[in-house]
Amino acid sequence: MASSVSTAALLVLPFPTGCSSDDSDDAKPLPPPHASEATSPTPQHQLQRRRQLERECNVAMKALARAGDIDQVLALFAEIRTSGQGQGCTTPPNVLCYNTLVNSLAEAGRVAEAHDAFDEMLAAGVAPNVSSLNILVKLHSWRSSRFDLAYKEILRMRELGVEADVGTYSTLVTGLCRVGRTGEAWGVLEWMLEEGCYPMVQTYTPIVQGYCHEGRVEEAMEVMATMERAGCPPNVVTYNVLIRALCDAARFDEVKQVLAESRSKDWTPSTVTYNTFMNGLCKKGMAKEALEQLNVMLGEGLDPSDFTLSILLNCLCHDSRVSDAIDLLERSTSLKWYAGVVGYNTVMSRLCGMGNWMGVLKLLTDMVKKGITPNTRTFNVFIRSLCFGGKLSIAKSLLHSQGFVANIVTYNTLIYWFYYYKKLSEVQHLISDMAVEKIAPDEVTYTVIIDGLCRDEKFDMATSCFLESLERGLSRDLLAVLINRLAHSGKIWEIFRVFQGMEREGFLPDNCIFDRTIRSFCRAGFCHDRDIFKLNLILDTMLGKN
Incomplete structure (x- = not known):
């Protein structure tokens, strides 16, 4: 998780690369298939x-x-295609527009439509460029893992006069x-060298990451040494992967x-480098x-995120060092380091778990003073902490606080604690409020109620x-809660009512359910002679279903 940002940066290869720029409209159209189809200038x-x-x-x-509105992309492309026809202009959209269309469809997972768009481009006489090739290779090697098709595209485009560039090979390697086909990736490296195309950092880094993902750290380090010898030294993204x-x-x-040698x-x-290191230390409990x-990190002049x-x-x-966490929140202001609602929620949640509702209230007050707007999770933590402290009436009153939109977690918390203090009428009010607010009960709600x-x-x-x-x-899980409670209270007839109700709803009790039921009754002490008949009733019911 610590390196999710660095991983994302690594996997977004440069499309197009410097030698396959889509910044110009100078792509030449293919000659028309028949002379009769040529149009006047x-x-x-x-x-x-x-x-x-x-x-x-x-x-x-x-x-x-980028906004995910692919249908609008198609509609806009259709407008380009038909524009100018009334004035006798029959020129098809240029390669830039076709590339954008194909790439948009590919990124949206609409693979067949992406292929159709590319075929339409060729049929319209628009010559593809290396960016077109890179999009297709990315489609096959990233989306569908059809590397055989990626290789075929490289060879087919060569016949059309389009040579693969470093971006093409880097995409394939990634x-x-x-x-996990790291060995084959090395083969692609050798292939590109034979073609006179030299790898760049983005070509090697996926191999480093592949080895690291497999736990082969020494081999990853050897790749990085190879990069240095090849005059293509690793960059910060590569080192982040290694770290x-x-x-x-x-x-x-x-x-x-590694950091000392930087x-x-x-x-x-x-x-990102230091975040990765600190996250690794924290996972091992090394907070100090x-x-x-x-x-x-601060000494290096880097700003924390x-x-x-x-x-x-x-x-x-x-690590239960909540006082240090609070100190860090306060220190963040002097560091010009924005401590947002997520940070406060983290510390408040831990204070709540410790039963320190006064500490939660203090942090909430500090948040508001600093202009940090609490969110639903903030209020849920505060409500839970008030319930821990027995302040149920105050907790419930927060449901109607301005700017707070209660969710199912809020109601589940309140329902649990009102049941805990045996205030059943309040529970009914809360359930009614949920219906009015159109908040559907979830499994937790039913578990708490049952x-x-x-x-x-x-x-x-x-x-x-x-x-x-x-x-x-x-x-x-919900059924297990009910069965355990019924078994410990000896409610054998209620058990049969549950089974009958399940059948009416189309849920036939299976052997696992019967087995769990019998185990629950055994744990409740019903294996003695005078109570064994109750287990026999369940067994008879089970045998009747088979």
Whole structure:
């Protein structure tokens, strides 16, 4: 998790690369298949207007694709295709527009449509470029893992006069490493060298990551040494991958050595680098060492991120060093380090778990004073802490606080504690409020209600509640709660009512359910001679179903 940012940065290869730029409209159209299909030249001013339209629409299509609105991308492309036909202009959209269309469809997982769009481009006489090739290779090697098709595309495009570039091979290498085919990735490296195309950092780094993912850290280091000898030294992304692997193996001394050598290796650690290191330390419970790295990071002039704070606060709270976590929150202001609602929620949640509702209230007050807006989780933590402290009326009053939108977690918390203090009328009010707010009960809600009813010896109501829950899908865990309570109270007839109700709803009790039921009765002491008949009744019912 610590290196999720660095992983994302690694896997987004440069499309297009410097030698396959899509920044120009100079791609030459393929000659028309028949001389009779040739059209008369477009007037100069119409051609200029056409190119301007294509540039503007291409930018818009990319924005729509990033927003996930692929249907609008298709609609806009259709407008480009039909524009100018009324004035006798039959020029198809240029390669830039087609590339954007194909890439948008590929990224959306609409593989067949992406292929159709590319075939349409060729049929329209628009010559593909290396960016077109890179998009297709990415489609096959990242989306479908059809590397055979990726290789065929490289050979087919060569016949069309388009040669693969370093971005093409890097894309292929990344896809192979993603699925653990690191050896084959080395073969692609050799192939590109034979073609006179030299690897770049983005070509080697996926191989380093592949080895690290498999726990082969020494081999990853050998690849990095190979990069240096080849005049393509690893960059900060490569080192971040290595540092994460070393942290996963708890080889923290080696991480420190890698960082110490950064100046001589001509690379500069980033905030992500230190976040990765601190996260690794925190996972091993080394909060003190993680805080030391924070000071090193600050000494390097790097600004901590929200993720930095989240890592350290989680670590300190997990290590029960809540006072240190609070100090860190306060220190964040002097460091010009924004401590947001997530950081406060983390510490408040730990204080709540410790039963310190006054501490939660203090932090909530500090948040508001600093202009940090509490969210639903903040209020849920505060409500839970008030319930721990027996302040149920105050907790319930927060349901109607301005700016707070209660969710199912809020109601589950309140329902549990009102059952705990045997305030059943309040529970009914809460359930009614949920219906008014159109908040559907979930499995936790039913579990809390059924357990509460059973503890209050309202077994008929508990059974009815369980049968009602069947309409939302049967849960074995929920059934186990009910069976355990019924067994410990000797409610054998209620057990049969549960089985009959399940049958009416189309849920036939299976052997696992009967086995769990018998085990529950045995644990409750029904294996003695005078009570064994109750187990026999369950066994007879089970045998009758087979």
